[in-house]
Amino acid sequence: MMEITEGSHAVAEAVRLCRPQVVSAYPITPQTHIVEALADFVANGTLDAEYINVENEFSALSACVGASAAGSRTYSATTSQGLALMFEVCFNAAGMRLPIVMSIANRALGAPLSIWNDMQDSISLRDAGWLQFYAEDNQEATDLHYIAYRVSEDYKVLLPSFVCFDGFILSHTYEPVDMLTQADVDRYLPKFSPPERLDAADPISFGMYATPEYYLEFRYEHDKALKGARDVIAKAGKEFATLFGRDYSAMVEGYQLNDAETVIVAMGSLCGTIKDAIDEMRADGKKVGLLKIRVFRPFPSEDVAKFIKAAQQVQRIAVLDKNISLGAKGATALEVKDALYGSAVPIWNYILGLGGRDVRKKDIKDIVALAEKGQGDQFYGLRKEVL
Amino acid sequence: MALTVGCRARPGKSRDNKTGSWRVFKPIFDHEKCSKCGMCQTLCPEGCIHEDAEGTFIPDYAYCKGCGICAEECPKEAIAMKQEEK
Amino acid sequence: MAEKCKTCELFDSGHRACGGCGAALAARLVTKAAGTETIVVSSTGCMEVFSTPYPETAWKVPWIHSLFENASAVASGIEAALKKQGRKEKIVIMAGDGATFDIGMVCISGAFERGHDFTYICYDNEAYMNTGIQRSGATPYDASTTTSPAGSHSFGNKRPKKDMPAILAAHGAPYVATASIAYPADLMQKVEKAMGTPGPCYVQVHAPCCTGWGFEGDQTIAIAKLAIETGLWPNFEMVDGKVTKVKKVVRKPVTEYLKTQKRFRHLFKPKQQDAEIAAIQAIADRNAEKYGLDIKLKKE
Numbered sequence: 101m102m103e104i105t106e107g108s109h110a111v112a113e114a115v116r117l118c119r120p121q122v123v124s125a126y127p128i129t130p131q132t133h134i135v136e137a138l139a140d141f142v143a144n145g146t147l148d149a150e151y152i153n154v155e156n157e158f159s160a161l162s163a164c165v166g167a168s169a170a171g172s173r174t175y176s177a178t179t180s181q182g183l184a185l186m187f188e189v190c191f192n193a194a195g196m197r198l199p200i201v202m203s204i205a206n207r208a209l210g211a212p213l214s215i216w217n218d219m220q221d222s223i224s225l226r227d228a229g230w231l232q233f234y235a236e237d238n239q240e241a242t243d244l245h246y247i248a249y250r251v252s253e254d255y256k257v258l259l260p261s262f263v264c265f266d267g268f269i270l271s272h273t274y275e276p277v278d279m280l281t282q283a284d285v286d287r288y289l290p291k292f293s294p295p296e297r298l299d300a301a302d303p304i305s306f307g308m309y310a311t312p313e314y315y316l317e318f319r320y321e322h323d324k325a326l327k328g329a330r331d332v333i334a335k336a337g338k339e340f341a342t343l344f345g346r347d348y349s350a351m352v353e354g355y356q357l358n359d360a361e362t363v364i365v366a367m368g369s370l371c372g373t374i375k376d377a378i379d380e381m382r383a384d385g386k387k388v389g390l391l392k393i394r395v396f397r398p399f400p401s402e403d404v405a406k407f408i409k410a411a412q413q414v415q416r417i418a419v420l421d422k423n424i425s426l427g428a429k430g431a432t433a434l435e436v437k438d439a440l441y442g443s444a445v446p447i448w449n450y451i452l453g454l455g456g457r458d459v460r461k462k463d464i465k466d467i468v469a470l471a472e473k474g475q476g477d478q479f480y481g482l483r484k485e486v487l
Numbered sequence: 488m489a490l491t492v493g494c495r496a497r498p499g500k501s502r503d504n505k506t507g508s509w510r511v512f513k514p515i516f517d518h519e520k521c522s523k524c525g526m527c528q529t530l531c532p533e534g535c536i537h538e539d540a541e542g543t544f545i546p547d548y549a550y551c552k553g554c555g556i557c558a559e560e561c562p563k564e565a566i567a568m569k570q571e572e573k
Numbered sequence: 574m575a576e577k578c579k580t581c582e583l584f585d586s587g588h589r590a591c592g593g594c595g596a597a598l599a600a601r602l603v604t605k606a607a608g609t610e611t612i613v614v615s616s617t618g619c620m621e622v623f624s625t626p627y628p629e630t631a632w633k634v635p636w637i638h639s640l641f642e643n644a645s646a647v648a649s650g651i652e653a654a655l656k657k658q659g660r661k662e663k664i665v666i667m668a669g670d671g672a673t674f675d676i677g678m679v680c681i682s683g684a685f686e687r688g689h690d691f692t693y694i695c696y697d698n699e700a701y702m703n704t705g706i707q708r709s710g711a712t713p714y715d716a717s718t719t720t721s722p723a724g725s726h727s728f729g730n731k732r733p734k735k736d737m738p739a740i741l742a743a744h745g746a747p748y749v750a751t752a753s754i755a756y757p758a759d760l761m762q763k764v765e766k767a768m769g770t771p772g773p774c775y776v777q778v779h780a781p782c783c784t785g786w787g788f789e790g791d792q793t794i795a796i797a798k799l800a801i802e803t804g805l806w807p808n809f810e811m812v813d814g815k816v817t818k819v820k821k822v823v824r825k826p827v828t829e830y831l832k833t834q835k836r837f838r839h840l841f842k843p844k845q846q847d848a849e850i851a852a853i854q855a856i857a858d859r860n861a862e863k864y865g866l867d868i869k870l871k872k873e
Contacts, residue, residue, distance in 0.1 A: 121657040122650060150653035155683030159646035162680065165639050166614070166650025172657055174650065192640055197493035258492060296495060298635040298651065300610045300662050305630035307638035308494050314627050317490055494627050501587035501624070501631040509592060529757050530794060532590060532597035534582040552592035555791030568791070 102278050107238040107270040108133035110277045111177075111203055111263075114245040116147045117285040118201075120175040121292075122167035124152045124160040128182040129215045130267035131205040135177055157182035161189040161202070168198040169306050171297030173249065176200070179267055180207035180214075183221045187228075193260050194229030195322065196307055199252035199294070200260040201245065205267040206368070206422075208455040216456020217267040219368060223396075223423040223431045229322050231261040231329055232397040234367040238275040240348075240394070241265035243340070246280070247348050249289055250336045257329045258294075259322075266369040266422075268456065280344065288343060327398045351395035352403045356382065357411045360389025362468050365404075365436050366420040367393045370459060374420075377464035387413065388468055393432065401439035408440055416446050418471040422453040429477065448476020457481060502550075506533065510553035512568040518543050520565035527557035527566065583609065588631035589623040593790020595780030595797065596620050598754045599696045600667065603778070604634060606761035607692075607768060610662050612655075614648045616672035617641040619703040620696060635662070642676040644668050645684035645693065652689045663768050664691035671701040673777075674710035674735050685744035685773045692767040693775045695737065698782040706785040710735040713805065714856060715849055716836045718785075723839035728849050733856060738777060742814045747772045749811040753779040755797035756808070759820070763810065779806050787835020799830040804857035807864045821868045824861060827854045 103110070112134045115123075123142075125135035141147035150167075154160045160176045167174040178186065183204060193200055204222045208214035222232060233248060235241035241263065248261035265271060280288075296304055310318055330351065337349030355375055357363065364374055371392045381388045391407055393400065408414060417440070421430020428434065433449035440447065448471050453459045459481075467480055516527075527544050528536040535550040536557065546557070558566040583604035590597035596619050604611070613636045615621040621638045624631040639647045644666045651664055668677060673695040681693070700718050701707040708721040712730045717723040721730040738749045748770040752760040760778060767774035781797050783790045800806035801822060808820035828850060831837040840846045840853075861867050 122653040124650065148657075150657050152649055152653055153687065154646065154649070155679060155686070159643065159649070159680050159683055162639060162643035162646030163650035163653070165643075166637070166647035166652075167654040168650075169637050169647075170612070170651040170654035170658075172654035174654070188640055189643065195493065196639070295492070298612045298637055298662075300612070300635055302497075303633055303635045304495050304497055305625055305632050305636045305638075306493065306495050308496060308625040308627040308630060309622060309638075310494055310627045314490070314494075318494055321490055321492070488628070491628070496625075496628045496630045498585065498630060498633040501585045501629040504587040504589065504629055506587060506589070529602075530598065530754075532592075532594050532601065532793075533586045533588075534584060534601050535586045547586065550586035552790075554593035554793075555789070556593055556793055559791040560794050 101281070102276055104274050104276050106133065106272060106274050107241055107265065108272065109137050110238050110242040110279065111245060112137035112141070113279055114242045115175050116141050117280060117282055118245060118249050118289055119173065120149050121172035122150045122152065122163070122174040124154050124163040124176045126154050126157050126160045126178070126182065128157070128179055130207060130271045131177040131179050131203060133271065134203060157185045158189060161186045161193060164200045165189065165193050165196065165198055168200050169196070169298050171294055171299070173292035174200055175202070177203040177205070179205045180209055180221045183225065184209060187225065190225055190228040190230065197258040198260060199258055201248045201252055202260065202262055203245070204262050204264040205271040206264050207267040214455040217269050218422040218454045218456070219264070220423040222262050222264045226397055226431060229259065229326060230397065231259055231326065231395070233261060233263050233395055234393065235263070235265040235270065236369060236371040236392065238270055238273070238277050241270055242277050242279070243346055243348060246285060246289055247336055247340060251329055251332050253292055254332045255295055257325055257332050259325055259329065264368070269369045284344065288340065329398055330400070333395060350403070351393070351400035352407060353392045353394060354407050355390040355392065357389035357391065357407060359387055359413050360411050361387040361413050361415045362471055363389050363391055363408065363411055363414050363417045364420060364464070365391045365393065365417060365432060367396065367432060368422065370420055370422065370453065373459060373461060374464050377461040380461060381465060381468065386468065399435050404436055404439040408443070414445055416448065416471045418467055418476065419447060419449050420467070421449060421451050424451045446474065450476060450478065450480040452480040505549045506552050507549045510551060510571055512553040512555060513548070513571045514546055514551065514553065514555070514558050514566050515569050516544065516546065517565045517567070520563045522563050524562060526560055526562065530556050530560050532556065583633045585631040585633055587629065589626065590619070591784050591790065593783045593793045595754050595782055595793050596696045596698055597623065599778045599780045600624065602754065602757050602760055603665065603667065603694050603764050606764035607663065607665050609634060612637070612651060612662050612664050614644045614651065614664060614666045616644040616668035616677060618669035618672055620667055620669065622703055641672055643680050644672065645677060645680040648691045649684045649687065649689045652691055665768070666691060666693045668693070668695055669702070670695060670697040670699060670711035671709040674737055682744065685741055685746055688745070688772050690771055691773060692764065693773065694764065695775070695777045696780040697777050698780045698785060700785055702782050702785045714853060715840060717839060718836070728846065729839065738775065738811065741775045742811050746775055747813055748774040751777045751779070751806065751808050753797045753801060753806060753808060755794050755801060787838070788833055792833065796830070796833055799825065799833065803827045803830040804861045804866050805830060807860045807866055809864050816864060819864050819866060822866055823868050824866065827857050
């Protein structure tokens with residue numbers, strides 16, 4: 101059913117429909133509206149969950165670890181400083197193979213303190229072993245939660261997921277979203293039934309320590325499961341498409357790629373702006389296309405390579421990053437370059453939109469012009485007057 | 488043996504580790520002096536002193552580390568620590 | 574009520590604790606008192622490390638270890654899950670003093686404030702033992718550790734033990750107790766009482782460490798007894814914040830306890846430090862006053 105709703109509320113409703121039994125909540129801008137909405141649902145009896153008002157985000161994810169290990173579907177939401185505080189627990193939860201789903205309303209990391217959007221927070225945890233989904237709009241932000249639970253809980257995966265969507269830009273804007281019904285979600289997402297749980301009837305020790313004799317193999321298995329999630333995403337996405345008409349089976353998506361001379365690579369809400377800019381540039385005769393990455397972990401190297409190979413007119417690639425691995429480049433650019441190793445096509449990295457700096461259609465056009473001139477690997481949009 | 492998912496294990500395998508090999512001194516139980524109070528069994532950090540059908544307390548030397556707590560705490564001084572011949 | 578397990582061992586042999594380990598004994602006794610319908614949550618530390626090197630586990634009850642500081646938060650999540658699933662297992666946290674008094678403070682405070690139903694057992698060996706004997710908030714005054722060593726310019730740890738029982742009683746914990754492996758029946762009774770009291774309950778178990786304190790492994794129980802008999806380890810129960818039961822003693826001077834352990838050796842050699850020993854005696858005297866430890870002898 102179509103609704104005009106705030107991004108946070110759409111996400112909260114999607115989570116409600118997934119029937120988590122345990123929700124841990126701690127406020128942090130700009131995800132707070134999600135946990136507030138969930139609290140309302142619990143208070144009014146529409147969400148049958150234990151709602152834990154934890155004392156900080158570290159405990160929020162720790163509580164999810166306990167709940168998931170005990171066999172309950174669990175949820176939390178965070179961003180920025182909160183996610184950074186959870187750093188240790190993120191590695192722990194993933195290594196313990198617990199299928200927790202957590203919403204990240206992407207926000208810049210301090211210092212300097214910023215409440216505004218960029219993707220540094222979740223990108224900085226790309227090593228933690230979680231799946232990472234990035235939403236272009238509120239429809240995706242909503243749907244990706246159903247997909248995330250489905251994929252995370254699959255026995256071939258059993259790994260936690262971040263569902264990332266840009267803070268304020270998506271979380272606080274009203275967009276039309278097609279909300280599923282409870283019956284829809286019950287049909288798509290089976291009851292959580294992990295292969296093992298904390299249970300006196302079958303005692304198991306969780307979270308043992310691994311000596312050098314075993315650690316390497318555990319990490320190998322973890323990496324294998326994460327990379328193998330590609331096939332599970334394909335299957336789960338196809339089934340979602342069959343039931344509900346929206347296809348999430350691919351980890352990347354092309355827009356006007358076939359004859360593109362300039363290809364832009366990006367994630368998140370930037371993609372909406374980029375698509376509009378592409379339409380305008382095409383009307384002016386410029387052949388630009390977009391390769392949107394929707395799943396960042398596991399990184400879709402094969403798909404990136406395949407899509408770029410198919411874009412036979414491509415002369416240059418502009419990778420936009422709302423993050424930077426300081427001292428090096430943007431994370432997406434580094435991964436894309438790795439995926440396209442051996443290609444003769446120049447790949448330029450543009451760092452933009454950090455700390456909530458607005459990115460407009462004009463900026464996309466300017467970036468394409470820079471790429472055409474062979475000027476890249478730079479911060480875009482610097483205010484020279486304050487430097 | 489294949490790895491478990493997530494570094495987990497079911498009970499039992501700690502018994503593969505025969506900690507009796509750590510021992511320097513061995514507790515020798517004198518069942519004549521024993522009053523069957525069970526203190527040795529209660530206080531053994533290894534949990535390796537067991538009561539048999541007659542109510543006698545027998546140490547499991549496969550696991551006994553020879554710490555000597557049982558000998559020290561036995562109210563009847565029925566346990567003596569002897570250096571083990573290896 | 575948890576199913577009791579008088580004869581079965583829920584903490585298996587083959588674990589890798591030092592011979593004579595107080596904490597290992599605590600694990601055995603607590604799991605015996607708790608029974609099979611228990612989920613144990615451990616923090617990182619000696620007990621976790623000596624009991625679960627993959628693939629060997631000594632735990633015969635469901636058990637989980639997450640991180641050093643978050644056992645209480647993990648337990649909060651488990652409690653919520655069990656409630657929603659309608660399951661009856663009890664939750665017992667087993668954490669050392671480092672995990673409890675220091676790094677875990679925030680998680681403990683949050684969990685106790687929220688009032689989750691679990692039993693928190695702190696096995697107190699008075700230092701970070703697993704990492705090789707470093708000072709914690711539970712390290713007693715003048716104890717020598719590797720990060721509070723005695724030397725020509727120092728008598729060791731400068732601060733008294735943090736009063737965790739009082740802190741948790743202040744959180745409204747319905748039942749708080751101290752116990753010792755020296756008195757196993759008392760310890761197990763307290764564990765049972767804690768598990769049978771709804772809400773967050775705390776039992777701090779004195780678990781002397783032969784390796785860390787510097788004494789022979791066969792003296793573990795004797796030294797635990799001396800701690801109580803000198804008044805340095807008051808053994809008591811608190812119900813709803815009020816002290817209700819205390820183990821009274823005919824008090825021995827603190828020197829009888831201090832001289833048994835290498836961590837206090839510097840108070841006696843190369844020369845006896847009377848002022849320091851007096852300061853420790855004062856701590857014992859204050860405990861005796863506060864908890865009513867002294868057996869009042871009848872006047873003739």
